[in-house]
Amino acid sequence: MLRRSFVSIIAAGVLAALPLAAAAQAQTDPLPSWNDGATKAAIVDFVAAVTTEGGPDYVAPNNRIATFDNDGTLWVEQPMYVQLAFALDRVKAMAPDHPEWKDKEPFKSVLAGDMKSVAASGKKGLAEIIAATHAGMSTEDFEKIVTDWIATAKNPETGKLNTAMIYEPMLELIDYLKANGFDVFIVSGGGIEFMRPWTETTYGIPPENVVGSSIKLKYEESDKGPVIMRLAELNFVDDGPGKPVGIQSHIGKRPIAAFGNSDGDFQMLEWTTTGPGKRLGMIVHHDDAAREFAYDRDSHIGKLDKAMDAAPKEGWHLISMKDDWKQVFPDQ
Amino acid sequence: MLRRSFVSIIAAGVLAALPLAAAAQAQTDPLPSWNDGATKAAIVDFVAAVTTEGGPDYVAPNNRIATFDNDGTLWVEQPMYVQLAFALDRVKAMAPDHPEWKDKEPFKSVLAGDMKSVAASGKKGLAEIIAATHAGMSTEDFEKIVTDWIATAKNPETGKLNTAMIYEPMLELIDYLKANGFDVFIVSGGGIEFMRPWTETTYGIPPENVVGSSIKLKYEESDKGPVIMRLAELNFVDDGPGKPVGIQSHIGKRPIAAFGNSDGDFQMLEWTTTGPGKRLGMIVHHDDAAREFAYDRDSHIGKLDKAMDAAPKEGWHLISMKDDWKQVFPDQ
Numbered sequence: 001m002l003r004r005s006f007v008s009i010i011a012a013g014v015l016a017a018l019p020l021a022a023a024a025q026a027q028t029d030p031l032p033s034w035n036d037g038a039t040k041a042a043i044v045d046f047v048a049a050v051t052t053e054g055g056p057d058y059v060a061p062n063n064r065i066a067t068f069d070n071d072g073t074l075w076v077e078q079p080m081y082v083q084l085a086f087a088l089d090r091v092k093a094m095a096p097d098h099p100e101w102k103d104k105e106p107f108k109s110v111l112a113g114d115m116k117s118v119a120a121s122g123k124k125g126l127a128e129i130i131a132a133t134h135a136g137m138s139t140e141d142f143e144k145i146v147t148d149w150i151a152t153a154k155n156p157e158t159g160k161l162n163t164a165m166i167y168e169p170m171l172e173l174i175d176y177l178k179a180n181g182f183d184v185f186i187v188s189g190g191g192i193e194f195m196r197p198w199t200e201t202t203y204g205i206p207p208e209n210v211v212g213s214s215i216k217l218k219y220e221e222s223d224k225g226p227v228i229m230r231l232a233e234l235n236f237v238d239d240g241p242g243k244p245v246g247i248q249s250h251i252g253k254r255p256i257a258a259f260g261n262s263d264g265d266f267q268m269l270e271w272t273t274t275g276p277g278k279r280l281g282m283i284v285h286h287d288d289a290a291r292e293f294a295y296d297r298d299s300h301i302g303k304l305d306k307a308m309d310a311a312p313k314e315g316w317h318l319i320s321m322k323d324d325w326k327q328v329f330p331d332q
Numbered sequence: 333m334l335r336r337s338f339v340s341i342i343a344a345g346v347l348a349a350l351p352l353a354a355a356a357q358a359q360t361d362p363l364p365s366w367n368d369g370a371t372k373a374a375i376v377d378f379v380a381a382v383t384t385e386g387g388p389d390y391v392a393p394n395n396r397i398a399t400f401d402n403d404g405t406l407w408v409e410q411p412m413y414v415q416l417a418f419a420l421d422r423v424k425a426m427a428p429d430h431p432e433w434k435d436k437e438p439f440k441s442v443l444a445g446d447m448k449s450v451a452a453s454g455k456k457g458l459a460e461i462i463a464a465t466h467a468g469m470s471t472e473d474f475e476k477i478v479t480d481w482i483a484t485a486k487n488p489e490t491g492k493l494n495t496a497m498i499y500e501p502m503l504e505l506i507d508y509l510k511a512n513g514f515d516v517f518i519v520s521g522g523g524i525e526f527m528r529p530w531t532e533t534t535y536g537i538p539p540e541n542v543v544g545s546s547i548k549l550k551y552e553e554s555d556k557g558p559v560i561m562r563l564a565e566l567n568f569v570d571d572g573p574g575k576p577v578g579i580q581s582h583i584g585k586r587p588i589a590a591f592g593n594s595d596g597d598f599q600m601l602e603w604t605t606t607g608p609g610k611r612l613g614m615i616v617h618h619d620d621a622a623r624e625f626a627y628d629r630d631s632h633i634g635k636l637d638k639a640m641d642a643a644p645k646e647g648w649h650l651i652s653m654k655d656d657w658k659q660v661f662p663d664q
Contacts, residue, residue: 207584217580219599228576241551241552242551244558249524252525253539271560
C-alpha cells in the first residue's frame, strides 16, 4: 500500500495541479474593483452562461467577441477628448514651420489659446486642424509622433498622464473576458492610428484589435523606400451607425458583449444585443463628480441621452461609476 | 531504492511529458509536402532566426505577422477565379426573379453561357454582375448564400470541390507559422465577405484575420431588426498598392513574411521585405502543368511578370510548384 500511496501523492500533486489551479482561480474575485450588486452580477452571470459547455447559452470561444468604446468607457474624455488635445498640441509644435498660421483661423486661435474661437470655427475648423496635424506624413512617422506625445501628455484638470486616467474596473473586465476565452476589441470614434500605438501597453489590446475612424492611406515610393502616406481625406467614421459597420469590416463577426458610454454607442449596443442567444450590453454612466466627472444628457462630450432612455427596454445595464465602482483609477 | 525508482518513473512519465512531446515534435518534419532544397530551407531558416530568443534576428511573437494572398497562393485560381464562378452561378440562380435579364447584357450572355460576350462586356459588365449578385442583401444573408454555394461548388476542369483544390504545402506552412507564434492573415484581392464564411474551416484562418476587397456597408433597421446592408458601391480594392493599405488598416503592423503568386502581390511583398530586420517574401510559381496549371507572364488570371523580374533583386524566393512540392493537393 505504501507504493500505491506514493503514486497517489504524485498523482494528486502533479496530474491534478491544473484543475486545482483553475478551481483556486475561480474562487478569487476577478473583478475586485467592482462593488457587489446587480451590475457585477450581470457580468459574472453572463460570462458563466456563455462559457458553460453543454449549457443552453454556451458560445464557442471563436464567437466570444466583446467590443469596448474607448473615450469615456476605458479612459477619461473630460474636459476634452484626448485626441483633440493631441491635435491642439501638434498645431503648437508645428507652428514654427507654418508662419502663415499666425493670421489664419482656426490656427490663429489655437496658438492664442482662445478655445472659444476654436470651437466657433465648427466642424470645418476642426477638419482643418485634423488635416494639418494628422495627414501629410507616413503611417510610421505618425506612429512615432503619437508615441512620443502620449508618453508625457496629461489631463489638463488632474495633471495626471492620460494613460493613467483609465478605469481600473474596465481593465479588470477586459482581463476577465480574455481569461474566459473572449477576443476583446476597441471600437471607437477616435482615430484608429491615434489609438494603436498605446492600446497594447495601456489596456492589453493589440493594434489588430483596434477599430476606429480613419483617413485615406496611399502606398507610395519615397527616397527612404516604400511608405504608406496619410491623406487629408476622410475614409471612415466609426461612430453611431458606423460602429456596427466598423465591427463587420474588421472582425466579420457580431459581438456578444458591448460596452459604451454615450449615444455614439447606441447602434453598437443595439447590433450586439439584438443578436440571437445570450447577450450583454452595458453603459458606463458618469455620475461620480467626486472621483471623476458627472455628465450625461446635456454634455457636449460623451452625450448620453437616447441610449439612457432606451436602456431599460433594450436590457442594457447602466454602470453607475459612483455605486458600482469601488475604485475608479489604477493608482487610487 | 524501489520507492525512489517509482518516483523517478512517475516523474519521467508525467512531469517530463510536455518537454518530451515538444522535442519529439521539433524532430518531426513540419513541412512534409515540401521537397528538401533551397526554398524549404529558406522557410525553416527564417522561422528559426526570428524565433531564436537572444539571436540577432529575434522578433517578439506579437510582431510575427505573416500575410498570404488567396487566389493562386492558397487555392486554385484557374480556369477562372472562384468568386467569378460564384457570381455567374448567382446570376443563373437569381434569373427567375429577373425576367428582364433575358434581354439585358451582360446577364443575357451569362445565362446563355456565352463567356466570350461576358468577357467582352469588360469591367463595366463585371461591375454590373458583381452589383447584382453581391449587393442588395444583408451581410448575414450574403454569408448564408456563400456558405451554401461553397459547400458544393466545384472546379469546372477537375470536378473537385473548390475547397479541396487547396495547396497542401501552404496549409502546412500556415500551421508551421502558427505553431511558431505567428499571426497569419489572408490579404486577397477577393471579396472579404466572400472569403470569411469558409476560410476558418478550409485554412484555419478566422474571419477577423481576413483582409480583402469590399463594397460599402450600411447599418439600418429592418422589420427583422437591425441589419447591415451591402450596397452596390465599391469601398476598397485590396490589390496591388491596395494590399499594404489593407494590411495597415486591418492589422496596423508591417508583416515580416508575405506569400503571393502574381503581380497583384508586388507591393505586399515589397512592403513586407523592405522593412527592418529579417524578412521573408515568397512567390508561388505555377510551373506544373501535370499536377496543376502552368502560367505566368502571359496569363490573364494571376499574371506573374513584373514580380518575377524583381524577385532576384528583392530577395524574393520563387516556389516552384513542380520542384518544391512533393504533393500539391491534400487528397493526393
